[in-house]
Amino acid sequence: MTSERASPRSRDTWIVLAAALVARLAVIAWAASRFPPTADGTFYHRIAERVAKGLGYTWLWPDGVVTYAAHYPVGYPALIGGAYAIFGAHPGVAMALNGLLGALAAVAVHRLAARAAPPGAALAAGLVVALHPGLVAYTPALMSEGVTASLVACAAWAAAWVRDVVPSGARRTIAARTALLGIVVGLATLVRPQSLVFAPLFAFIAVAPITGRRARALTIGFSALATAFALAVCLPWTIRNCERMNRCALVSVNGGWNLLIGADPASTGAWSPIKVPDACREVWDEAGKDACFGRAATLYITEHPGAWLSLVPKKLAATFDYCGAAGWYLHESNGAACGDRCKFGLGVAETLYERGVLALALVGLALSRAASRARRIATWAVVGLGLVFLFQVHAWVAYAALVVAALIGGRSLLRGPVLPVAAVTVLGATLLTHAVFFGAGRYGLVTFPLIAGMAGLVFARPRMRA
Secondary structure (H helix, E strand, O other), X not given: OOOOOOHHHHHHHHHHHHHHHHHHHHHHHHHOOOOOOOOHHHHHHHHHHHHHOOOOOEEXXXXXXXXXXXXOOOHHHHHHHHXXXXXXXXXXXXXXXXXXXXXXXXXXXXXXXXXXXXXXXHHHHHHHHHOOXXXXXXXXXXXXXXXXXXXXXXXXXXXXXXXXXXXXXXXXXXXXXXXXXXXXXHHHHHHOHHHHHHHHHHHHHHOOOOOOOOHHHHHXXXXXXXXXXXXXXXXXXXHHHHHHOOOOOOOOOOHHHHHHHOOOOOOOOEOOXXXXXXXXXXXXXXXXXXXXXXXXXXXXXXXXXXXXXXXXXXXXXXXXXXXXXXXXHHHHHOOOOOOHHHHHHHHHHHHHHHHHHHHHHHHHHHHOOOOOHHHHHHHHHHHHHHHHHHOOOXXXXXXXXXXXXXXXXXXXXXXXXXXXXXXXXXXXXXXXXXXXXXEOHHHXXXXXXXXXXXXXXXXXXXXXXX
């Protein structure tokens, strides 16, 4: 995509792509006939079947009534629905699509790393993603987190593509590439609505090197441009919701549900069956019920802010202490094909791998050259705290430490390579999101590709310059 296209790095990109595809195709070959959709995947599969038949995002009830729906985001079922229309409505088709997008994420991370590191370190970064046991083993899951992770990684790659032309000062070229960044984020938003925040953030990262008197105005302008294109991608669906759901919604109508679950004083921090407030028991409209749940949650939070804040560590622990998404899904789908030992083994492998990746990311950040001695000392102190918690029960503290250590770096990190700052941005947004709503290990999976790539850079020790 840029002048970095030296032949060794191009060959390495193909190596990363091949490794990622072979690993995922092997899992798909084993899983396609064994693991039917389960959990949220059952819903996505049924909606995708209806999309493939031209029936749209509608739900067929047992009594034969068909209603418009928007509880879950439209992006993933629409994506696999398109594949079903071409290749047939079989879970293996969705798994293959997951595999292709997962491989693309590995390529995106490799190309990001190639901008910041020698070929060997960049290849290592790409392979860490290509062979990540959590990402590879989650390929058969008809769930949206893996696809979101891939699209967000591609959005970070697009941000680096914008950064490539910033030194030239060619504003039209910067604007065109920023628009593409917004489109990629828009697609990610249709799969996972909170991804919208990456449009302005990634654009800000991309144009951070702009200097001069108009730097601030240009930065705001390009961030607004990326956001506008992301919203434009979602606009047709938003209009559909306004017309069909009796209430406007950007993508989906489950924010109130999730906020209420995360405001349950008896919560473990993870998902739990929703406790329907008395005020919402007679509200049957899907969007109306979500709005009612949102009002009830907001009322509880304003009346009991301390109790609600006390749930934050539980929510972050549920998201980052242990993922186990692949083993959970496969076991839930077919306990005979993936029994307790399979589930446990996948969980252990993924946890050890991800903790090792995070340790490398922390150390790499500490080894980077910060702006001052005081900042270096503060960074090492925070990184040290993170490493202490990394292999203990409260591993979420280590993830938070990575974000805090990056913030200590200030503009030196922002002006450095895109990969580390994008990884920290995605992690920070995920921490904040699930501190507010509720946690689950599979939600942390969205951060895996970019953090894994950041870990690969430790072998190159890229310098952060003020």
